[in-house]
Structure formats: C-alpha cells, structure tokens
Amino acid sequence: METAISAEGLRKRYGDHQALNGIDLEVPAGTILGVLGPNGAGKTTTVRILTTLLEPDEGRATVAGFDLATQARSIRANVGLTGQYAAVDERLTGRENLQLIGRLLRLGRRGAKARADELLEKFGLVDAAGRMAKTYSGGMRRRLDLAASLVAAPPVLFLDEPTTGLDLTSRLALWEMIKEQVGNGVTVLLTTQYLEEADQLADRIAVIDKGLVIADGTPDELKRKVGGERLEVSVATPADLAAATRVLAGLAAGEPVVDHEAATVSVPLDGGVSTIAAAALGLERLGIEPQDFAVRRSSLDDVFLALTGQQGSAPATAPDQSKEMQAA
Missing domain, CATH: 3.30.70.2190 (Alpha-Beta Plaits)
Structure with a gap:
C-alpha cells in the first residue's frame, strides 16, 4: 500500500527543551493514524512540522509523496489542517468563510461558491450558512473548520485534537464526517486525548511520550501488550x-x-x-x-497508563496551545 505520510528521526528543540527526540511515523494512504500522548509529548509539534509550519532541526519526511525539505509548497497544496481551535472568521458567515478560502486557493468566484455550497450541504450547515460564525455553537464551528480544511479536497488531512471540548452528539457527528473522508480515500493523521476516539477511528495508533514514539500498532495489538x-x-x-x-x-x-x-x-x-x-x-x-x-x-486507557504512567482520561477543555508548544 502506498505511504501517504512518512517521518524518520524528526527532532526539534526549543531552547533547553528537546521537544521531539527522533520521531518515526508511517501512515499508509487511505487510513487513519491516531497519535496519543500526554500534554507536552510532542503531538502538536509533530503536526506543525509535517504541515510545514515548523522546520525540524533534524530528520526527514515525505507527505503526499513530496519531500518536506525541498517540496514544502507542494505539501501545502496537498494537505488540510484542522488545529486545536476553530480557525474561522467570526465576523463572516459560514458561506463567506468557505468562499474566502476558495478564492484564496484560486478556485475563482464561481468555483469557490460551488465548493462552499457543496461543503455546507455535506456538513449540515445549509440552514446556518447565512449567519455569522460567532453565532455558531462549538460543534457547528468545528464542522465549519473541518469543511474549511477540505475546500481544496486534499488527499492528506491533519486533525489536531479536533473534538476536544465538544459534547458527545457533536463529537459523534464529527467522527462520521472523518470516516466519510477516509472512505473517499483521504489519509488522516489524528492527534487526540480521547482514548475512545482513537479506538473508534484509528486503523493504527502511535503513542508519543517525551518526544519519542514509545509504541505503535493496531488498537488490538496495543491492548494485548498490557x-x-x-x-x-x-x-x-x-x-x-x-x-x-x-x-x-x-x-x-x-x-x-x-x-x-x-x-x-x-x-x-x-x-x-x-x-x-x-x-x-x-x-x-x-x-x-x-x-x-x-x-x-484491557482498554486503551490501560495501554496509555501502562506506557506513559499517566492517567488516560481527557480534559474537558482543550489545553492551551501555546503552553503545549513551550513544553512539547
């Protein structure tokens, strides 16, 4: 099977802190890799490097068939990113948010409108399309944010704790949308602190702690380890x-x-x-x-606790990203 994401020996240091200490990852095309780890383990740093937002100090990687060091622009054209916080303009309507991204991606006025209408329908936001995003619920903003990351129909999607803080109904709805994307051939790298989320969605799981992958395998393989x-x-x-x-x-x-x-x-x-x-x-x-x-x-909670020595329950709200970047 073709490899959509590959990383070898990624290292990143912030001052005296070694954020990544030699990360190795491999994600086959059309699958979901769940990345688990405590706060500060290096999850967000890994995502930011693979999406070209940060440069690694050492190591190499390819994403969507393009080399991180020499083809960063091509990687950016072939990935979507949903970060820990919804990156939508609250002063624009849902439709305007998507159309703006389409125009920035040079889809043209008609192309951007058509793509926005398609995604609003797919994500159940048609009735709210004319409302400003600041009036959306948390779940609606997350759906709009995920739709925004799909305007260019990227073959690779990075989701950095996309459901943290959502209620159960919104989380389940977002899970179904993620599964639909994978069914259409999209490759997903998903970081999460919700162990149930990784169990439900991921084909394989990588557990990161202190900047290293300390275990990886299918959910069942990891459970058998404990x-x-x-x-x-x-x-x-x-x-x-x-x-x-x-x-x-x-x-x-x-x-x-x-x-x-x-x-x-x-x-x-x-x-x-x-x-x-x-x-x-x-x-x-x-x-x-x-x-x-x-x-x-055994559950993934047992795996997480046995491997990292930390409690596996997720916080009710997402951790502060700037703090994770300092400690990651």
Missing part, C-alpha cells in the same frame, strides 16, 4: 491500596497499574480463575474488603 484481561480491585483507603498492590504484584507476571486517585489497582490476568481465587484469598487474609473486584478486558 494483557487481554485484567483483574481490577478498588479499595477504600491508601493503606488498603498499598496492601492490595502487594497482593496482586505477587500473583501476576506483569507490573500492577495503580490509580491513586481512584484507589484502584489492576494486573494482567495471566492465570485465569486461579489468579482470581488467590487474589480474593490474599485480600481476605489481610482483612481488606474491596469496594469493587472485577475482571475486564
């Missing part, structure tokens, strides 16, 4: 959590994953029923009464 099933125990106090962790650590081959905030510890369930029975007996001997004692399949 065990197919896990025994999870929730307790009432920090002392019980420490004791429960010691009990489970002696029963499983993998390291326990501890969530101190939720007072929960989990381990891979390698031994099946015998591990469950031994865990229950060990807790009983210590006089620990679990608040919850359950077996569940």
Whole structure:
C-alpha cells in the first residue's frame, strides 16, 4: 500500500527543551493514524512540522509523496489542517468563510461558491450558512473548520485534537464526517486525548511520550501488550491500596497499574480463575474488603497508563496551545 505520510528521526528543540527526540511515523494512504500522548509529548509539534509550519532541526519526511525539505509548497497544496481551535472568521458567515478560502486557493468566484455550497450541504450547515460564525455553537464551528480544511479536497488531512471540548452528539457527528473522508480515500493523521476516539477511528495508533514514539500498532495489538484481561480491585483507603498492590504484584507476571486517585489497582490476568481465587484469598487474609473486584478486558486507557504512567482520561477543555508548544 502506498505511504501517504512518512517521518524518520524528526527532532526539534526549543531552547533547553528537546521537544521531539527522533520521531518515526508511517501512515499508509487511505487510513487513519491516531497519535496519543500526554500534554507536552510532542503531538502538536509533530503536526506543525509535517504541515510545514515548523522546520525540524533534524530528520526527514515525505507527505503526499513530496519531500518536506525541498517540496514544502507542494505539501501545502496537498494537505488540510484542522488545529486545536476553530480557525474561522467570526465576523463572516459560514458561506463567506468557505468562499474566502476558495478564492484564496484560486478556485475563482464561481468555483469557490460551488465548493462552499457543496461543503455546507455535506456538513449540515445549509440552514446556518447565512449567519455569522460567532453565532455558531462549538460543534457547528468545528464542522465549519473541518469543511474549511477540505475546500481544496486534499488527499492528506491533519486533525489536531479536533473534538476536544465538544459534547458527545457533536463529537459523534464529527467522527462520521472523518470516516466519510477516509472512505473517499483521504489519509488522516489524528492527534487526540480521547482514548475512545482513537479506538473508534484509528486503523493504527502511535503513542508519543517525551518526544519519542514509545509504541505503535493496531488498537488490538496495543491492548494485548498490557494483557487481554485484567483483574481490577478498588479499595477504600491508601493503606488498603498499598496492601492490595502487594497482593496482586505477587500473583501476576506483569507490573500492577495503580490509580491513586481512584484507589484502584489492576494486573494482567495471566492465570485465569486461579489468579482470581488467590487474589480474593490474599485480600481476605489481610482483612481488606474491596469496594469493587472485577475482571475486564484491557482498554486503551490501560495501554496509555501502562506506557506513559499517566492517567488516560481527557480534559474537558482543550489545553492551551501555546503552553503545549513551550513544553512539547
């Protein structure tokens, strides 16, 4: 399968901080790569480099078949970018926003109007097309922003946390629009902090931490890395959590994953029923009464937590981009 995005050894430093420390990525055409990582991991820096907004200090990359170092203008002509914040002019109507981009892309007056009308229909914005963008809801602005990135019908689309802060209904609607683009042959690189989003959309996932890709594979492959099933125990106090962790650590081959905030510890369930029975007996001997004692399949939350040591839940609002750029 043709490769739409390829990166080898990308490095970027901001002062004393090494933002990217040798990023390697490969995205086959017509697929979605989900890029996961905590704030400051280097996700946005990677996107900005691959879309020619930043120059790498080292490394090479190709996007849509064009070389990053020598064919940046051709890359810009073949990619769309939706950043962390909707980049629409609030003083223009939805239709005017899209027509303006079409004119800037030299589609001509008629071509820009026709493309704007097509995208407004596709993204369910026809009824609001004549309203100023400042009157749009968050979900509508995101749809307009995604439509704007598609005016030139690019073969490669970069989405940097496109649904952060949206309600569930708006998020699901945007997911369907992204899937439709991939169905039409578009390649997508998607950064997200919503693990469910990556699980639902991505063909493959790359986990970035401290400027490096620390794991990649399909969602199922990554889940298998932390065990197919896990025994999870929730307790009432920090002392019980420490004791429960010691009990489970002696029963499983993998390291326990501890969530101190939720007072929960989990381990891979390698031994099946015998591990469950031994865990229950060990807790009983210590006089620990679990608040919850359950077996569940591994999720991307488990993968994220096991690989990065950070809680996998996404924030309710998008992080400040300038802060990520400083720390990324």
